[in-house]
Structure formats: C-alpha cells, structure tokens
Amino acid sequence: MKISKKERQDKLQLTIADNPFVTDDDLAKRFNVSVQTIRLDRMELSIPELRERIKNVAEQTFxxxxxxxxxxxxxxxxxxxxxxxxxxxxFDVKEEHVFQRNQITRGHHLFAQANSLAVALIDDELALTASAQLHFNKPVQIGERVIAKAKVRRKDDRRTTVEVRSYVGQMLVFRGEFDMYRSTTQVEGGI
Amino acid sequence: MKISKKERQDKLQLTIADNPFVTDDDLAKRFNVSVQTIRLDRMELSIPELRERIKNVAEQTFxxxxxxxxxxxxxxxxxxxxxxxxxxxxFDVKEEHVFQRNQITRGHHLFAQANSLAVALIDDELALTASAQLHFNKPVQIGERVIAKAKVRRKDDRRTTVEVRSYVGQMLVFRGEFDMYRSTTQVEGGI
Structure with a gap:
C-alpha cells in the first residue's frame, strides 16, 4: 500500500536525520517507490545527496x-x-597537481596529503615534522583518486612515528615514514 | 665635466644593455650624478630596477x-x-605557506622547493623522484627567505642522487636527499 507524498516526505526526512548514510536505493525500497522519486523528494526537501551528507558529517565530526x-x-x-x-x-588529482608535460602528479602533492594526515593524527596541540623517509612507488595520473592510510607505529613523550601508505585502487603509489615532534605548547627556536 | 641629460641617458642605456647587473650606485659614480638622478633616468627610459633585471635575465637564461x-x-x-x-x-615564505596557528612554514612547501629544484637539476627530458630522506631542522617563519642549494652527489645511467640544503641566513633549516629516476623518454607504468 502506497502512502501519500506528504506522508512519505515526512518519513523520508526523519529516516535521513536518523541515519544520514542511508542510500537512495535503500530509501526507494523502504517506501516502495522509484529511486527517481526519492531524488525528487530530496530536491524538494533540500536534502543533499549521500556523498555530500557524508562529507558534511565527516567535517563536523573531525x-x-x-x-x-x-x-x-x-x-x-x-x-x-x-x-x-x-x-x-x-585526494583527487586535478590539473593543477600534475606536471604539464606528462600529466603525472607532482611529488609534493602526495607528500602534502600524507604529511598533513600525519599532523592531523597527532593527539596534541602542536605537531611538527622532524624527518621523513619517502618512497614514490608508482606515478599517479591526473583524474586518479589517492587514498592515504596513516598508522601510528611508535610513540614516546615527545615523538610519534607515523607510517602513511597511499593507494590508487589496490596499487601502492607512495609510502612515507614521518617522525613527528609533538608538544602541548608552542615551539620556541629548536626543532 | 657633466654631460647633457640626453647624452647621459644614451650612455646609460648602452651601459645597462652591456651589463644588466650594474647597480644604480655604480651608474651614479660613473656619470657623476646622484643615485636619484639615475633612478629618474631609468624611469624615463623604462629600464626596470636591478632586482627585476636580474630576474628577467635569469628566467630567460634558465x-x-x-x-x-x-x-x-x-x-x-x-x-x-x-x-x-x-x-x-x-623561496619567500608568505601567509599562504604557513600554519595559521603558529605562522610556521608547512613542510610541504620546503619539500616542494627542494624537490622541484632537484628535478630541474637533471639534464634529461624526464626526471621523477623515486625516494627521499628529509630532515626539517628548524621551523621557518613567515616573511623569511629560504635559499635552497642542490648538489648532485651520485649519478649512473638511470638514477641521480641530489642533496638539497635549505638555509635561512646562515641557518640550515631543511636537508633532503632525493633519489631521482631519469630518462630521455616518457615513463610507462613503473617508475
């Protein structure tokens, strides 16, 4: 039995508020309507698409x-x-990230993604990179999506070692080990 | 004995064309006029100041x-x-290169300066960074000028090792060893 459009849109709003990660497919099945109908409902209700919702939730959370x-x-x-x-x-590789001549991603963008992730990972007010060992395993092309995975390997009072592995699909394209200096106060002079 | 303004400006133009690196001071002494007069002459003749001339010459040359x-x-x-x-x-550190919180230069800009210099140094059509070891010795502040000095340390048919040391004044702020892959042809697949 179909419910009225008004009723469906009310329930849709509640459902998405409850679980922002629900897909249009799931919603279509739940309300026994087409995916296209769900999309139109979302547009009328100004509810962004799943990818936007994930991004918003992630940004607020992080x-x-x-x-x-x-x-x-x-x-x-x-x-x-x-x-x-x-x-x-x-990190999605766009035109401004590649060498003009061969469309290969410039190393400093892969480094910047990995290094800033290593900084973000530190549970302290100040994190500075002291040293790093980098391996560029495969050229990354324009249009490719790089997924960087960072893991803490060692930690003491003042230093944390973070390993970052970056992939395009299943392929390892970059590996870096970052020795991070950490502190709860601002740095003065040294490091 | 002073020469006419017309004559001085003609000679000035020839002198600078002959040696773009001559300073306003030197010119003032040579023509027995004040530095201010030389500056006005340059403005009338649309000859840029020394720093601009150096930059132009350098860019054309390099x-x-x-x-x-x-x-x-x-x-x-x-x-x-x-x-x-x-x-x-x-490399002059500006606002867009530093962490908001502490005005310290972000590592990837120091890396980018050093790495792109290592690439530029390679006497081949293709140069890609295979690996790198980096040491961030001192935080670099906004407004500081970083001078990177690159030297080839080892070279064989396909690889070149470049060491880059970056200074603010006399102070070593960054050191990197870059293992560069080189080729006269475009890369395919593996670096």
Missing part, C-alpha cells in the same frame, strides 16, 4: 576531533580518524 | 637551460643552475 591543526589545513579530505591510532584521507 | 620541466613549474625562483652539477633557488 573538526572537533583533530587537535593539531584546523581541519581546513589538511590536504585532501579526511574520511576517518582515531587520534594517535590511524586515519584515512582522499 | 628557461632554455632547464630540460626536465618548464621553468614556471619550479617552486621558488632559480637564481643559478648548472645541469647535473648544482643549483640554487630562493
């Missing part, structure tokens, strides 16, 4: 979570983080 | 010299280069 820098300073988009444990970010 | 990338893709400003030997670049 803005409060990340301590070492404002989330806007992270290069790429954080999609998961547990401070002092591990983190994941996504 | 554009033809650098093989591995268009000079515009180098981060910082190359002021000297001998392919496969050594190179120097300058």
């Amino acid at each position: 803005e409060d979570e990340v301590r070492s820098l404002p989330i806007g300073e992270v290069i790429g988009e954080i999609i998961d983080i547990e401070l002092d444990e591990n983190a994941i970010s996504i | 554009e033809d010299e650098v093989r591995s990338l268009p000079i515009g893709e180098v981060i910082g400003e190359i002021i000297d280069i001998e392919l496969d030997e050594n190179a120097i670049s300058i």
Whole structure:
C-alpha cells in the first residue's frame, strides 16, 4: 500500500536525520517507490545527496576531533580518524597537481596529503615534522583518486612515528615514514 | 665635466644593455650624478630596477637551460643552475605557506622547493623522484627567505642522487636527499 507524498516526505526526512548514510536505493525500497522519486523528494526537501551528507558529517565530526591543526589545513579530505591510532584521507588529482608535460602528479602533492594526515593524527596541540623517509612507488595520473592510510607505529613523550601508505585502487603509489615532534605548547627556536 | 641629460641617458642605456647587473650606485659614480638622478633616468627610459633585471635575465637564461620541466613549474625562483652539477633557488615564505596557528612554514612547501629544484637539476627530458630522506631542522617563519642549494652527489645511467640544503641566513633549516629516476623518454607504468 502506497502512502501519500506528504506522508512519505515526512518519513523520508526523519529516516535521513536518523541515519544520514542511508542510500537512495535503500530509501526507494523502504517506501516502495522509484529511486527517481526519492531524488525528487530530496530536491524538494533540500536534502543533499549521500556523498555530500557524508562529507558534511565527516567535517563536523573531525573538526572537533583533530587537535593539531584546523581541519581546513589538511590536504585532501579526511574520511576517518582515531587520534594517535590511524586515519584515512582522499585526494583527487586535478590539473593543477600534475606536471604539464606528462600529466603525472607532482611529488609534493602526495607528500602534502600524507604529511598533513600525519599532523592531523597527532593527539596534541602542536605537531611538527622532524624527518621523513619517502618512497614514490608508482606515478599517479591526473583524474586518479589517492587514498592515504596513516598508522601510528611508535610513540614516546615527545615523538610519534607515523607510517602513511597511499593507494590508487589496490596499487601502492607512495609510502612515507614521518617522525613527528609533538608538544602541548608552542615551539620556541629548536626543532 | 657633466654631460647633457640626453647624452647621459644614451650612455646609460648602452651601459645597462652591456651589463644588466650594474647597480644604480655604480651608474651614479660613473656619470657623476646622484643615485636619484639615475633612478629618474631609468624611469624615463623604462629600464626596470636591478632586482627585476636580474630576474628577467635569469628566467630567460634558465628557461632554455632547464630540460626536465618548464621553468614556471619550479617552486621558488632559480637564481643559478648548472645541469647535473648544482643549483640554487630562493623561496619567500608568505601567509599562504604557513600554519595559521603558529605562522610556521608547512613542510610541504620546503619539500616542494627542494624537490622541484632537484628535478630541474637533471639534464634529461624526464626526471621523477623515486625516494627521499628529509630532515626539517628548524621551523621557518613567515616573511623569511629560504635559499635552497642542490648538489648532485651520485649519478649512473638511470638514477641521480641530489642533496638539497635549505638555509635561512646562515641557518640550515631543511636537508633532503632525493633519489631521482631519469630518462630521455616518457615513463610507462613503473617508475
């Protein structure tokens, strides 16, 4: 039995508020209507699509979570983080990130994604990179999506070692080990 | 004995064409006029100041010299280069290069300066970074000028190792060893 459009839209709104990660497919099945109808409902109700909803939730969540820098300073988009444990970010390679001649991603963008993720991972007010060992395993092309996965490997009072592995699909394209200096207060002079 | 303004300006133009690196001081002494007069002469003749002239000469020179990338893709400003030997670049740290919170330069900008200088140094059509070891010795503040000095340390058929040391004044702020893959042809698949 179909319910009225008004009733469906009311329930749709409640359902998405309850679980922002529900897909249009799931909603279509639940309300026994087409995916196209769900899309039109969302448009009428000004509810953004799933990917936008995930991004909004992630940004709100991680803005409060990340301590070492404002989330806007992270290069790429954080999609998961547990401070002092591990983190994941996504970086989509666009025209401004590649060498003109061969459309290969410039190394400093892969480094920036990995390094800023290593900074974000630190559960302290100040995190600075002291040293790093980098391996560029495969050229990354324009249009590819780089997924960086950071893991804390060692930690003592003042230093944390973070390993970052970056993938395009299943392929390892970059690996970096970052030795991070951490502090609850601002740095003066040294490091 | 003073010469006429017309005559002085003609000679001034020839002198600068002959040696673009002559200073206003030197010119003032040579023509027995004040530095201010020289500046006014230059303005009337539309001859840019020394720093601009150096930059123009450098860009023209290095554009033809650098093989591995268009000079515009180098981060910082190359002021000297001998392919496969050594190179120097300058990078002025501005607001967009620092962490908001503490005004310390973000690591990926120091890396980008050094890495792009290492690429520019390679006397081949293709240069890609295979691996790198980085040391961030001192935080660099906003407004500071970073001078990166690159030197080729080892070279064989396909690889070149470049060491880059970056200074603010006399202080070493960054050191990187870059293992560069080189080729006369475009890369396919694996680096």
